[in-house]
Amino acid sequence: MDFVLLVSRLQFAMTAFFHFVFVPLTLGLSTLSAIMLTLHYATGKEIYRDMAKFWSKLFAINFALGVATGLVHEFEFGMNWSVYSRFVGDIFGAPLAIEGLLAFFMESTFMGVFLFGWDKVPKTVHLLAAWLSSIGSNLSALWILIANGWMQHPAGAKVEMFVAGKRAELSDWWAVVFNPVADVKFWHTATAGMVLSAIFVLAVSSYHLLRKQHVEFFKKSAYIALIFGLIASIGEVIIGDIHAHEVAKTQPTKLAAMEALWDTKQGANVLLAAWADQKAQKNIIEIPLPIPGLLSFLATHDFNGKLLGAKDLQKMFEAKFGPGEYIPPVNFVFWAFHIMVYLGFFFVILFIWGLAKYRNLENATGFLKVALYSLPLPYIACWLGWATAEVGRQPWIVYPLTDDYGKILLPEIGLKTAQAVSPLTNIEVVITYIIFLATFTGLAIADFYLLSKFASKGPEKEAELY
Amino acid sequence: MHFDLPTIWAILVTILIAGYIVTDGFDLGVGILHGIVAKTDIEKRVTINAIGPVWDGNEVWFITAGGAAFAAFPELYAALFSSLYIALFVVLLALIYRAVSFEFRSKEESEGWRKFWDQSIFWSSLLVALLIGVAIGNILAGIPIKNSMIEGDVLHGFVYAEKFPMSFINLVNPLKFHGLYGLLVGITTVLFIIMHGVSWLIWKTEGSIAERARSVGMKVWLPFVIMYVICTGLAYTISFKIGNPENLKYLNLPQDMMQQIASMVQGNVLPHALFRFPVIELILIVLAALCAVGWLIAVKNMKGGQAFLFSTLTFLFAGFAVMFGAYPLAVPSSIGLEHSITIYNGCSSQLTLTVMLVAAIIFTPIVIAYQAWVYKMFLFKISPESLKREIEEAAEH
Numbered sequence: 001m002d003f004v005l006l007v008s009r010l011q012f013a014m015t016a017f018f019h020f021v022f023v024p025l026t027l028g029l030s031t032l033s034a035i036m037l038t039l040h041y042a043t044g045k046e047i048y049r050d051m052a053k054f055w056s057k058l059f060a061i062n063f064a065l066g067v068a069t070g071l072v073h074e075f076e077f078g079m080n081w082s083v084y085s086r087f088v089g090d091i092f093g094a095p096l097a098i099e100g101l102l103a104f105f106m107e108s109t110f111m112g113v114f115l116f117g118w119d120k121v122p123k124t125v126h127l128l129a130a131w132l133s134s135i136g137s138n139l140s141a142l143w144i145l146i147a148n149g150w151m152q153h154p155a156g157a158k159v160e161m162f163v164a165g166k167r168a169e170l171s172d173w174w175a176v177v178f179n180p181v182a183d184v185k186f187w188h189t190a191t192a193g194m195v196l197s198a199i200f201v202l203a204v205s206s207y208h209l210l211r212k213q214h215v216e217f218f219k220k221s222a223y224i225a226l227i228f229g230l231i232a233s234i235g236e237v238i239i240g241d242i243h244a245h246e247v248a249k250t251q252p253t254k255l256a257a258m259e260a261l262w263d264t265k266q267g268a269n270v271l272l273a274a275w276a277d278q279k280a281q282k283n284i285i286e287i288p289l290p291i292p293g294l295l296s297f298l299a300t301h302d303f304n305g306k307l308l309g310a311k312d313l314q315k316m317f318e319a320k321f322g323p324g325e326y327i328p329p330v331n332f333v334f335w336a337f338h339i340m341v342y343l344g345f346f347f348v349i350l351f352i353w354g355l356a357k358y359r360n361l362e363n364a365t366g367f368l369k370v371a372l373y374s375l376p377l378p379y380i381a382c383w384l385g386w387a388t389a390e391v392g393r394q395p396w397i398v399y400p401l402t403d404d405y406g407k408i409l410l411p412e413i414g415l416k417t418a419q420a421v422s423p424l425t426n427i428e429v430v431i432t433y434i435i436f437l438a439t440f441t442g443l444a445i446a447d448f449y450l451l452s453k454f455a456s457k458g459p460e461k462e463a464e465l466y
Numbered sequence: 467m468h469f470d471l472p473t474i475w476a477i478l479v480t481i482l483i484a485g486y487i488v489t490d491g492f493d494l495g496v497g498i499l500h501g502i503v504a505k506t507d508i509e510k511r512v513t514i515n516a517i518g519p520v521w522d523g524n525e526v527w528f529i530t531a532g533g534a535a536f537a538a539f540p541e542l543y544a545a546l547f548s549s550l551y552i553a554l555f556v557v558l559l560a561l562i563y564r565a566v567s568f569e570f571r572s573k574e575e576s577e578g579w580r581k582f583w584d585q586s587i588f589w590s591s592l593l594v595a596l597l598i599g600v601a602i603g604n605i606l607a608g609i610p611i612k613n614s615m616i617e618g619d620v621l622h623g624f625v626y627a628e629k630f631p632m633s634f635i636n637l638v639n640p641l642k643f644h645g646l647y648g649l650l651v652g653i654t655t656v657l658f659i660i661m662h663g664v665s666w667l668i669w670k671t672e673g674s675i676a677e678r679a680r681s682v683g684m685k686v687w688l689p690f691v692i693m694y695v696i697c698t699g700l701a702y703t704i705s706f707k708i709g710n711p712e713n714l715k716y717l718n719l720p721q722d723m724m725q726q727i728a729s730m731v732q733g734n735v736l737p738h739a740l741f742r743f744p745v746i747e748l749i750l751i752v753l754a755a756l757c758a759v760g761w762l763i764a765v766k767n768m769k770g771g772q773a774f775l776f777s778t779l780t781f782l783f784a785g786f787a788v789m790f791g792a793y794p795l796a797v798p799s800s801i802g803l804e805h806s807i808t809i810y811n812g813c814s815s816q817l818t819l820t821v822m823l824v825a826a827i828i829f830t831p832i833v834i835a836y837q838a839w840v841y842k843m844f845l846f847k848i849s850p851e852s853l854k855r856e857i858e859e860a861a862e863h
Binding site: 097170 | 543568626
């Protein structure tokens, strides 16, 4: 692979991964803090006030790096992927701009009011600000996923020749906004943020409950997190299923890689585990789930449904686009996807277990330990989800538009990742990659240090001075 | 000037960039002044608290301006961001350090920790202000970009003709005109940003910090005015050579504008490209100068609100003078005028510009309204004394 292309991909993936350390917590914890503040203003109880204060402080520490990495992300499109940016800008730029104007202003402005407005602004204004900030951050995710969904399924577009070259142009705005792939992606991501935040609150609470400190405070926090998390995690499983169904229709090569499906099959089985030999186009190991036709059912909602295998897809794509590798790295995509799914089910069980133990939570040492050490798991699940979506899209940066049955409708809109990179030099990309990597790593460590310092301190009252 | 969609979007993107410089500008200025006017730990906290609730929202202007440029002028966004790769990288890095410095500084008691983040706030704010100015200066003077379509390449769009490291060094190379102009505009921008920060500190704080801010303000005013005059004067010496007049069609300009340019060409050079609306530009420049004088008087009398208004207006008038001067060029090419990015060959399709315009018309006033409302809410005065009182009260509880 071309060196500039390789490093640009690594840099973009790294930025995305760091961005997604901070963003899902922002999405969910803003909502959880707003719920706690609502409980305070509704019941007048001080404990909810302290809870909102404590959790929103952790939220604030986390937020700055989310913004910083997001800014880098937005600019990297133009910096590293200039051919992509000019090819798709007519469509892809609009949701990004609207995200800023409609959502991000709202999120950050009202977050300022929420965090700095304690006792300084009227109660209703304060509460409104907390909710607007939470709604803003989720709206923000919506527009970003509309942009990302378009790369996966470029609806509402045509290809035109412009004075500066060939490019994709908007033909139907509402088709871009109501792109079915984008909309399920949003719900999938929003619920992922809620699950992650619920586990974050649960894990921090478990830490304190294991030490028997601030028992009432953290028991209440854990209770809110358990209920919130259970609803979100069940929602996540359902939406995940709808999402996989969309992928089956719109990105057949991604689905084949996610399921290590080499041969076209009717009534295909779900594989619990597999290891593929990409060159030989077959699986060396496969352990199927003993429910015949389940994969066909999940993907097509018909136990006898036909699914195209990677071998046939490779031939189809070669016939259409010329020679090349059209199947993404199967082992990577398969395992990223499968571990994410297994974690998704684990989270549902974790929340049910916690609710079952709730009455005597402070003494349920086994559960509390598991909950505490589960903290990294939702982060891993989020990363693996993104890895599935973006590596599974390869070799395309814009996947050629298909109809609902995987037939390619608009081949000329397909743009390969290898074509999309900026004409930069090796040294430039190496400099930025290494310094961004060092910076993000250092800041993430500082961030985690502060988060754990404040999280382990508990809700002691102190001067709220920045 | 036409009132078509590309022109409206050129104005809107200018407003967004101006919005960024006016809002984030004062907190960048406070960031620089943080290293100058605040001596004790309490004073340092006061300068940070002076912008604490608002800098986050201010930075969103940058993200939105970037997004709007991407959406409305994708060819420009792609070409500029990949051409200014390392420069932009440094800006991003500085913005990151700045953002986390504000968050992290007060979270640890140790002196070394706080000193580190204080330094980080000063240098990152200074670097961002300087590099934004350097970028604007380079873009106005023209950088070596070429339109690959002229060579029959349909995929790459506008690309930078130089390779790293010269592509980066020349941006601040005083021996190249665009590099020299970039440096001059960069210094002018830093001076303006400091002035704007002074306005805010006088408005938002009282006591020792406001006093010291005032004396810094009195010192930077004259250098700013001199630099502004130099930059404006030099702008009118900029001229562009034309390689192949046939290829001027790639600028995609409306018919009458093409004719206007054709009538101005002397030999193969377009002189004084930044001089197509002399009356409007002159009025704007004079207004900018008058506001700068108004600022000085307001600062002298410690009128923070007035000073803020005047520094804002100074920038807006100067910024729009630049926009009128550059129109319809967005990034002139120093290789040949035909390779330039204009607002007509860099823009999105009519449909996208229309959709975006509807969104902008609905949401921009809403954003401005609630930002103004939030500002109003947080516009109580703070001082080292008031902060000490707050800490003592909190300790008693």
